[in-house]
Amino acid sequence: MTARSVACVGAGPAGLLAATQIKLARPGWQVLVYERAPKDVTYGYGVVFSDVAVRTIEYLAPELGALLANQTRWDDVEIRAGGARYRIPGHGYAALSRHRLLGALAGRAAAVGVDLRYETPATLDDLRGEHDLVVAADGAHSQIRGQLAEELGATVRYGRSKFAWLGTTASFDAMTFVFERTEHGVVVAHGYPHEDGLSTFVVEVPGDGPERGLTQWAEVFADHLGGQALRANGLRWERFPVVQLRNCVHRNVVVIGDAAHTVHYSVGSGTRMALEDGFYLARSLARHDELAPALAEYQRRRLPSTGELQSAGERSMRWFEDAPSHLNKPPAQFAVHLLTRANSVPLATLTAEASQLAEDATEALAGPLSDRDLLDLPLTVGPVRLAGRLAVEAPGSLMVPIAVVDPTRLADDPAWSADFAGAKVISVDLGPYREDPAEERANARRMTAALRDLDRPEDTVLAIRSTLASTADLPPPALLARLRELCAAGWCDLVDLAADDGPPALAAALETADLVRRETGRPVMLSRFRAAHDIVRTHLLAGRIDLWCAESGARP
Known part of the structure; x- marks a missing residue:
């Protein structure tokens, strides 16, 4: 050369x-x-x-x-x-x-x-x-x-x-x-x-x-x-x-x-x-x-x-930029949140490395139920007490405490879930947010009209689903504004963030769920993502999510 x-x-x-x-x-x-x-x-x-x-x-x-x-x-x-x-x-x-x-x-x-x-x-x-x-x-x-x-x-x-x-x-x-x-x-x-x-x-x-x-x-x-x-x-x-x-x-x-x-x-x-x-x-x-x-x-x-x-x-x-908001958590949960900020860690690994931390964080989350599997912890969502933290979209699976119906578009009547483990869920799918501001405003008007006309029994959970783009690191401001408005108006008991058809970006979805949870004050569920049971437990322990929903037939 x-x-x-x-x-x-x-x-x-x-x-x-x-x-x-x-x-x-x-x-x-x-x-x-x-x-x-x-x-x-x-x-x-x-x-x-x-x-x-x-x-x-x-x-x-x-x-x-x-x-x-x-x-x-x-x-x-x-x-x-x-x-x-x-x-x-x-x-x-x-x-x-x-x-x-x-x-x-x-x-x-x-x-x-x-x-x-x-x-x-x-x-x-x-x-x-x-x-x-x-x-x-x-x-x-x-x-x-x-x-x-x-x-x-x-x-x-x-x-x-x-x-x-x-x-x-x-x-x-x-x-x-x-x-x-x-x-x-x-x-x-x-x-x-x-x-x-x-x-x-x-x-x-x-x-x-x-x-x-x-x-x-x-x-x-x-x-x-x-x-x-x-x-x-x-x-x-x-x-x-x-x-x-x-x-x-x-x-x-x-x-x-x-x-x-x-x-x-x-x-x-x-x-x-x-x-x-x-x-x-x-x-x-x-x-x-x-x-x-x-x-x-x-x-x-x-x-x-x-x-x-x-x-x-x-x-x-x-x-670290958001550290002031994270510090509102109990110290042990805060520490788990910090340790898992960039990578998913199975709960068994965390427990093996820091047993006292895992024990303290579990007690902070579960209270007197701290000896129970985190996936089996009950959770109050709106007017309903759920028996655990796992769900599937198709009703009838014996492994889950709640059932979430297949989502429908706002132009149709929302579908009902079967009565399963004492919980009924209406899931309203808002789809992905619109890049075009005019389209997003029009979608917001349709959404508001549909929810106003909703005949909702008192013992029913109203879940609002939004699809997360696989290429997005964080939710767009329009999505956060939409969810804040719905929660403030009492039209949302549970925020359901679902994967789109692209490659599932779990890390970004977890960060988004954490942000939405803080911004809305509502429990948040991730749907159609895949992770091992023990990784789901860790993110429950850290307080990033409240529920996990897998596709029908899939196990976390």
């Missing part, structure tokens, strides 16, 4: 590992790293990796994996909220300072022959003219991505919370989430150890709360800092940028790392993804003798692989 010149812009984890791996794969190439900041200047404190990430990095870059194996390690998550503390083992983390990580990556890059140029800003036009390939690894606020935003299909959205990366000599021996109420609202801290007697302490302020200074924040979190001070490498507050690309390649430019995709810090996978980008880019360049097919292969393989983790990161980000 013809000798090439490669410019990597940005001396962060993605740029440094990409440069190193490209040089190893193509020793005859000229590989340079351009970094506008001085050497050894970095923002932030510790970088954390899960055990899964450590094993991945050991495979991708053995020297870096060996470094991580000898860093600060711990196994627990600790949640501090509402005067309670819950500690959950069995996770596994490793952490080191960002300064040490970058130093190790830079040293390795220089050792294999990469030309590192610090305090050297570089423009895209100049780089394209001087180099065969430009690797844009210039971070979440990438200038190169900004210049190519239209060609890359780039979108950048910002979270609602403000946050700052701080450090402290206070001792933390777990991934610690701290929630404190102040006169300005709830504030959150993410604390974890990394090395040299230091811990990272990220302070997050949901909404528009005050930023304050280090001394004031040390006072807010004094009970958790043990009297130790807070410090900052250049204190700055920002809102988390959610970066997504439709394409990560344009001609001879490839965008990697945070410049291409960000994952919220509460999930802790951004650095791992950046390192993976650098490794797989070099692998693609090693497999092809021409740049175009190599870059096409990288884009084809890499872009889809980041989507699921980014979605989990966004769900986690929104969870």
Whole structure:
């Protein structure tokens, strides 16, 4: 292959590992790293990796994996909220300072022959003219991505919370989430150890709360800092940028790392993804003798692989933004809600890892019935006392306490369910919300007229079903407004959120159900989704849903 010149812009984890791996794969190439900041200047404190990430990095870059194996390690998550503390083992983390990580990556890059140029800003036009390939690894606020935003299909959205990366000599021996109420609202801290007697302490302020200074924040979190001070490498507050690309390649430019995709810090996978980008880019360049097919292969393989983790990161980000509303739950239920914010966890696993937490959360939900299977807990819905939390759409199944009729359109008379286990349910299907505002208003008028004319016996549950699009992360405002109006008018005892005909997006549906439950004050049921019994139990325990309805013949 013809000798090439490669410019990597940005001396962060993605740029440094990409440069190193490209040089190893193509020793005859000229590989340079351009970094506008001085050497050894970095923002932030510790970088954390899960055990899964450590094993991945050991495979991708053995020297870096060996470094991580000898860093600060711990196994627990600790949640501090509402005067309670819950500690959950069995996770596994490793952490080191960002300064040490970058130093190790830079040293390795220089050792294999990469030309590192610090305090050297570089423009895209100049780089394209001087180099065969430009690797844009210039971070979440990438200038190169900004210049190519239209060609890359780039979108950048910002979270609602403000946050700052701080450090402290206070001792933390777990991934610690701290929630404190102040006169300005709830504030959150993410604390974890990394090395040299230091811990990272990220302070997050949901909404528009005050930023304050280090001394004031040390006072807010004094009970958790043990009297130790807070410090900052250049204190700055920002809102988390959610970066997504439709394409990560344009001609001879490839965008990697945070410049291409960000994952919220509460999930802790951004650095791992950046390192993976650098490794797989070099692998693609090693497999092809021409740049175009190599870059096409990288884009084809890499872009889809980041989507699921980014979605989990966004769900986690929104969870912390909504922390004030979650804190109304009992402390144990709140802790379960936090632990399962981005991934489903079977109740048996949760009980095995944190038996006291599971016991306390069950008692908070079930009271004196805490020894009963959560699926068999009774629930009052409107005027009816249901015998349990499972349902199927077709009446007559012996496994379920309630029956939900096949939904009908509003133009027809609502169908009745059979009298089953003492419950009668009218299910009115509103269908999906209309994208067109005029159509949605017309649908709302039809819906209102139909419900006004409904002859509803007193011992009947009125369930309002809405279909959730499989591609939607959250319900559209129009759907929430529709449900709030119906509930306020007394025309809804139960909100039924059903999967559409597309791929069932359970994680998004659970987040939607949780939001609808808070917004309407009504019990919420998910229908036509699939999950194991024990995962349904966990989400009941966390308070995301109240009922689960499977299709006829299907079992959760």
